[in-house]
Amino acid sequence: MTKAELLGKFGKQDTVIRVEAWDTDVTINQLSISQGIQVQAELFKGQSIADMGNGKVNVSIDAVSKSTILAVSLALVEPKLSVKELSDMGQDGLAGINEIKEKLDNWDKPKK
Numbered sequence: 001m002t003k004a005e006l007l008g009k010f011g012k013q014d015t016v017i018r019v020e021a022w023d024t025d026v027t028i029n030q031l032s033i034s035q036g037i038q039v040q041a042e043l044f045k046g047q048s049i050a051d052m053g054n055g056k057v058n059v060s061i062d063a064v065s066k067s068t069i070l071a072v073s074l075a076l077v078e079p080k081l082s083v084k085e086l087s088d089m090g091q092d093g094l095a096g097i098n099e100i101k102e103k104l105d106n107w108d109k110p111k112k
Helices: 003-009 033-043 049-053 061-075 083-087 091-105
Strands: 014-019 024-029 076-078
Touching: 014 091, 024 091, 033 061, 061 076, 061 083, 061 091
Parallel strands: none
Antiparallel strands: 014 024, 024 076
């Protein structure tokens, strides 16, 4: 397999999904490896590798929320929304954010 074929096989592709909570379609892109690392860093901020190895990881609700919003912001292609714009939405916007995050979490899982 050539480099171009390998990168093409695992390249990011836009996908249009329906976000029921927002009553609209949005275009998202699977996160790249480097974007996934960013999201994990936000989630486990302040945790050490030693803590993780010892099963002593404590993840706050704040960290989960911030990493979720970051992941959705990075994935959204259209409309493109920043972390601040997503964070400033009314509370009812959270259901749509969670729908998008669920799609990201289950990107490669077969549909049931």
